[in-house]
Amino acid sequence: MKKKGAQILWEALVREGVEVVFGYPGGAIMPVYDAMLDYPIHHVLVRHEQGAAHMADGYARASGKVGVAMATSGPGATNLVTGIANAMMDSVPIVCITGQVPAHLVGSDAFQETDVTGITLPITKHNYLVTRADEIARVVHEAFHIARSGRPGPVLIDLCKNAQFEEAEFDHYPPPIRLPGYQPVTRAPLHLLQKAARLINQAKQPVILCGHGVLMAGAEQELLYLATKAQIPVASTLLGLSAFPASHPLSLGMMGMHGEVHTNLAIQNSDLLIALGMRFDDRVTGVLKAYAPKATKIHIEIDPAEIHKNVYADVPLVGDLKLVLQDLIPLVEENDHSEWMAQILAWKEEADQRSIMNWEPDGKLHVPHLVREIWNATGGDAIISTDVGQHQMWAAQYYAFEKPNRLITSGGLGAMGFGLPAAIGAWFANKDREVWAIVGDGGFQMTAAELTTAVQEGANVKVAIMNNHFLGMVRQWQEFFFEKRYSAVDMLTPDFVKLAEAHHVPARRVTRPEEVQEALQWARQTQGPAVIEFVVEREDAVYPMVPQGAALHEMIQRPPRQRA
Amino acid sequence: MRYTFVVLVENKPGVLNRVASLFRRRNFNIESLAVGPTENPEISRMTIVVECPNGDTDAHRLEANLYKLVNVIDVQDVTHLPTVTRDLALIKVKAGPERRAEVNNLASIFRARIVDVAPDSLTIEITGTEDKIESMIELLRPIGIIEMARTGQIAITRGTQSGIRRMPGLSNYYETTLDMSEVAF
Numbered sequence: 001m002k003k004k005g006a007q008i009l010w011e012a013l014v015r016e017g018v019e020v021v022f023g024y025p026g027g028a029i030m031p032v033y034d035a036m037l038d039y040p041i042h043h044v045l046v047r048h049e050q051g052a053a054h055m056a057d058g059y060a061r062a063s064g065k066v067g068v069a070m071a072t073s074g075p076g077a078t079n080l081v082t083g084i085a086n087a088m089m090d091s092v093p094i095v096c097i098t099g100q101v102p103a104h105l106v107g108s109d110a111f112q113e114t115d116v117t118g119i120t121l122p123i124t125k126h127n128y129l130v131t132r133a134d135e136i137a138r139v140v141h142e143a144f145h146i147a148r149s150g151r152p153g154p155v156l157i158d159l160c161k162n163a164q165f166e167e168a169e170f171d172h173y174p175p176p177i178r179l180p181g182y183q184p185v186t187r188a189p190l191h192l193l194q195k196a197a198r199l200i201n202q203a204k205q206p207v208i209l210c211g212h213g214v215l216m217a218g219a220e221q222e223l224l225y226l227a228t229k230a231q232i233p234v235a236s237t238l239l240g241l242s243a244f245p246a247s248h249p250l251s252l253g254m255m256g257m258h259g260e261v262h263t264n265l266a267i268q269n270s271d272l273l274i275a276l277g278m279r280f281d282d283r284v285t286g287v288l289k290a291y292a293p294k295a296t297k298i299h300i301e302i303d304p305a306e307i308h309k310n311v312y313a314d315v316p317l318v319g320d321l322k323l324v325l326q327d328l329i330p331l332v333e334e335n336d337h338s339e340w341m342a343q344i345l346a347w348k349e350e351a352d353q354r355s356i357m358n359w360e361p362d363g364k365l366h367v368p369h370l371v372r373e374i375w376n377a378t379g380g381d382a383i384i385s386t387d388v389g390q391h392q393m394w395a396a397q398y399y400a401f402e403k404p405n406r407l408i409t410s411g412g413l414g415a416m417g418f419g420l421p422a423a424i425g426a427w428f429a430n431k432d433r434e435v436w437a438i439v440g441d442g443g444f445q446m447t448a449a450e451l452t453t454a455v456q457e458g459a460n461v462k463v464a465i466m467n468n469h470f471l472g473m474v475r476q477w478q479e480f481f482f483e484k485r486y487s488a489v490d491m492l493t494p495d496f497v498k499l500a501e502a503h504h505v506p507a508r509r510v511t512r513p514e515e516v517q518e519a520l521q522w523a524r525q526t527q528g529p530a531v532i533e534f535v536v537e538r539e540d541a542v543y544p545m546v547p548q549g550a551a552l553h554e555m556i557q558r559p560p561r562q563r564a
Numbered sequence: 565m566r567y568t569f570v571v572l573v574e575n576k577p578g579v580l581n582r583v584a585s586l587f588r589r590r591n592f593n594i595e596s597l598a599v600g601p602t603e604n605p606e607i608s609r610m611t612i613v614v615e616c617p618n619g620d621t622d623a624h625r626l627e628a629n630l631y632k633l634v635n636v637i638d639v640q641d642v643t644h645l646p647t648v649t650r651d652l653a654l655i656k657v658k659a660g661p662e663r664r665a666e667v668n669n670l671a672s673i674f675r676a677r678i679v680d681v682a683p684d685s686l687t688i689e690i691t692g693t694e695d696k697i698e699s700m701i702e703l704l705r706p707i708g709i710i711e712m713a714r715t716g717q718i719a720i721t722r723g724t725q726s727g728i729r730r731m732p733g734l735s736n737y738y739e740t741t742l743d744m745s746e747v748a749f
């Protein structure tokens with residue numbers, strides 16, 4: 001049957017299982033927006049295209065499905081760029097569809113023409129320029145396949161306006177895929193599995209490093225089984241948090257620059273690292289030449305280009321983490337590492353004495369305490385989306401994540417402005433679940449306009465603004481490494497309560513610890529979005545911290561009983 | 565050290581840009597890159613000569629990253645294998661009638677050909693390995709090179725042996741996994 005290109009696009013999206021699209025219309029994509037009215041896909045009108053990309057990203061992380069963002073040519077497409085780069089760095093499957101000028105005008109600097117496939121080439125897993133209607137069905141199907149398979153990532157489809165208008169045959173879906181160069185490896189060879197198992201069975205001080213890949217592969221059960229069978233402690237990267245229950249006795253929490261002391265010490269003293277779906281980012285390893293010097297490394301990873309990139313893998317197992325672990329676990333023997341665990345716990349006890357959690361109340365609001373209060377109020381079961389900065393690290397450190405995909409945060413790119421839109425996206429993935437955005441006063445202002453998107457959609461998203469009137473993380477670096485010469489970090493903030501109310505969102509300001517619980521309950525009981533501004537201690541710092549260029553065990557720890 | 569890769573890619577618009585962009589993005593310097601059709605019209609063949617300061621480590625990294633490009637079908641490292649490699653140069657030298665014999669002599673030593681004669685210039689065509697072409701250029705320099713064009717190297721392995729295919733990034737661990745006859749078009 002003949003259909004218009006714009007219709008074929010929606011036919012294909014429906015068949016790919018798309019339920020919601022985050023977007024913003026404009027000249028070059030109008031035929032698509034017109035055809036949209038006839039299809040059962042919900043469109044969320046964002047306030048800035050960056051928000052659309054982050055919402056698609058948050059949706060994808062919370063649902064495990066592919067998120068879809070849509071924008072017009074030129075400025076619409078360039079506004080998506082940060083969100084696409086973010087999805088690329090964190091391996092999140094999204095498909096972005098942008099309008100493009102008609103094919104005969106491509107290359108002529110036509111109105112709102114931008115070389116979008118050129119701009120996004122290094123920040124997409126793959127991209128397409130579609131000039132004809134009869135290519136649309138195949139390209140959409142390939143795009144979804146590429147986005148979600150192998151190491152997931154963003155795919156962009158730049159759709160010329162003429163292709164949206166023109167007609168083409170649309171009979172069967174999915175059309176055959178022709179990707180001769182795209183064959184992700186899924187299983188590892190037996191001899192390497194055996195080698196890995198031997199190392200695991202012999203190790204005295206092993207540590208499992210749990211990365212984002214565990215969540216992406218849905219391998220949480222396999223991880224739990226491996227860890228408990230061989231009694232191996234599990235440290236998580238920022239993006240790996242929530243894959244392994246924080247309350248589990250083998251859980252070591254977060255590793256890396258702001259990782260816990262005992263976690264980093266465990267890694268540095270380990271004799272075997274079993275890295276699962278992670279890429280030894282510099283924020284995780286500290287300086288490479290001093291990283292886990294005694295440890296043999298097993299690296300299980302879907303992306304072959306990550307093997308040996310930063311850390312040499314003695315046993316590289318390339319494949320789908322879930323399948324590789326399923327193959328590996330039967331070869332691993334039951335084991336006991338109680339001596340090793342005791343050592344790690346001793347480190348923990350020592351470090352805990354400095355924890356801000358053991359402070360006497362000082363009448364001020366501290367973000368770590370607030371995160372704990374949010375944990376208490378939500379039963380530890382909310383989806384927490386964060387922005388970027390100190391509050392992000394505190395959320396990661398103190399919201400003890402129990403269930404998978406409860407933390408949604410911008411890891412690799414560290415894109416301020418991510419928190420609120422990602423929370424809205426996550427809510428669309430699971431409307432019954434409680435969703436909190438924990439954001440800083442700086443980052444929140446970058447995408448605050450999405451508050452009205454939340455209102456318009458009835459998105460039940462709660463926003464906790466941790467207002468220290470500073471670009472806190474940058475201030476902290478200036479305090480530690482630039483002799484406290486504060487440069488461009490002192491920030492006048494708007495009246496966030498009025499700002500929220502102007503967006504039709506009920507809001508409150510909290511300045512004292514005794515108001516916290518009641519405010520949280522108020523927000524939870526409010527229908528739809530709600531905002532709480534917490535006016536927090538201005539110059540607190542995130543501890544521990546591994547300074548850039550230092551080894552992972554060379555942490556700056558919180559000064560004992562520090563009072564700000 | 566210099567490495568030579570033979571890369572088979574889908575013959576589609578923009579693929580050359582993707583490959584070139586990858587080398588830039590990953591901070592590698594391309595010495596030469598030659599692209600052309602193969603016996604299969606849907607596949608193009610690139611011969612890429614690239615400086616790899618960290619030797620095999622870099623070579624692994626490049627291969628693995630090339631495979632991340634959806635349009636890249638096959639990557640072979642032919643650096644350490646017996647190959648036939650050829651570069652073609654057209655060299656225009658300043659030579660009036662009085663020096664033609666000299667240039668002609670040089671050309672015949674190198675089995676090069678004179679392909680254009682003008683009143684005060686000669687154009688020489690030479691094919692061969694890079695070394696051979698470089699030596700010829702050195703000898704022509706004193707005579708006066710007006711202009712020169714080179715194709716960049718192309719390479720093919722000798723006999724039926726193919727280049728080394730490390731499964732992306734993993735030297736020695738995987739055998740060749742891709743049988744070209746299985747590539748479905």
Ligand SMILES: Cc1ncc(C[n+]2csc(CCOP(=O)(O)OP(=O)(O)O)c2C)c(N)n1
Nearest residue numbers: 389390391414416440441442443471472473
């Ligand atoms: C888009 C963007 N610009 C700049 C930065 C650099 N940066 C990282 S953290 C930070 C401060 C964030 O301040 P705020 O949002 O108030 O959060 P806080 O650190 O105070 O919790 C900045 C400027 C960034 N990560 N992203």
